[in-house]
Amino acid sequence: MIGQRDTVNGAHFAFTDRWGGVSAVPYEELNLGGAVGDDPQAVRTNRELAAKSLGLDPGEVVWMNQVHGNDVAVVDGPWDSTAGIPPVDAIVTVRRGRALAVLTADCVPVLLADPVAGIAAAAHAGRPGMIAGVVPAALRAMMELGAEPHRIVARTGPAVCGRCYEVPEPMRAEVAAVEPAAYAETSWGTPAVDVAAGVHAQLERFGVGDRAQSPVCTLESDDHFSYRRGRTTGRLAGYVWLD
Template identity: 85%
Template structure:
């Protein structure tokens, strides 16, 4: 009883009440939301930020895939918005972000950093070696804060730095890490 996504680095969200059928095409979305107890929502990542959300009072959960393009397109605010439509209150939402490439390691061209910072200033970063960088997880947490989500925690693991985690940026070929959220 797991709901997977066809992740495409966009802002789209699917509200679900069960796994996809064997004949169903998995939709191209980067967030799934449910109010169904016992239904696990899954997000796959290597360097992108996995975002797991739950309102334990309203019994609404969400999983989101926030890479740089999805973060900029607003996938996390869209997921929270879908949760609110199902009765969630941002002040009660518990948010956890999992292992992702950190801002000290996500090197990008200066023009890309400027483009990202123009949309999400909190994502502006520099590498540990002094070049332009983007911190997607910091951008996600800033978005959550603006939405009123106060109970937030961030994994300290940088996928590029950790030999125990997959990183496409490090290896140029990789597997995926899975994050799951569900309601008891």
Template identity: 80%
Template structure:
């Protein structure tokens, strides 16, 4: 939703596919957090008031027709660990992981980002879904291949997997030192990029899509939004102290 719709319920309309898979990505509007987390911050570890985060998560979930208490979150650490889940965490500690996978229909999975690439995956026929957090370190470490492998182990077929990547910093804006670009490109050539002002850059989303293509995941869509360029989205690289967006995936 845009800034002019800030008073409306949080979270833009989900994509509803005919086969029962649902994908949604939030922007920053429609929540209750104060500056610098204005407004719909969904991250619980960025310094925002816990009650504001709880309210925002409840608003976002209900706007999507979801039960806030059933949404599965992660303790993201820029790695490649994948957690297979069959129920909300409840009172259990949230594990360190950068991907969650489930075969439980009606169990929404969520991923937090503020420049990293949110990756939502679903094989509705097999009843397997996943949400992954692919920043530069995670993309290089192979969190996306690890996630697809975990889905495949549960019966998914890469040729049936539907993939959606959400708002993220683009390759024209993600400036890095030349040495870092070279190190990333050694692992994933598709991530090699240059900024719009002619300096070395990394395109994490391009790297993610190249990995998915090699894995046999061909039904893919990429958000056109660059978080650093968009005032409607949180960007860590632009603002440092800021909120977090969320991507959600679930099956009917």
């Protein structure tokens, strides 16, 4: 259920795998995405199971309506159910104990925390979002609230790797023109993009030194959902919160 977990100075980071939930094929088992065609009750149950396994209140986790952009929202608690969830790809909170979540199935889930300032953030960085600068936008929002880059801890979760993310050459050139570190080649010698490498390069330029990247490639791992592998599939989640 929780494939990876890390705690640094009271900042908690966790990434799920696909097992331990109740969803049926093709979303088996722990699909946490509510907009992929799965049974809504199964998704609610899965979110409850995942949250409780982390010691979190399922109703207090803040989710996003992700659209591959670079908009950031500062949040205090879950969205007003009557107003709906706005389209954002990064959320930031100054409330300790408030868990933020990001959904992925090949894109890079980015979790950030400044334990001293008590500021946490979660960002969804696919290829479009990485180019648009969603991670720098999240970092700037954190800094405006008092975070210091040298104190920020960054963790990126399971995502498709640069050896597998094949793209047309014009697309690779377009991405590399914005973020050279994302230039990659597949293991079979064709053009590729390494989104995680691009994200970590952006973090480094901001002065974020405490960074770690998951070794899991979602396309290669049967324990993780991959949109490129399955198209109709579930979503993994990354969670971040502060004591």
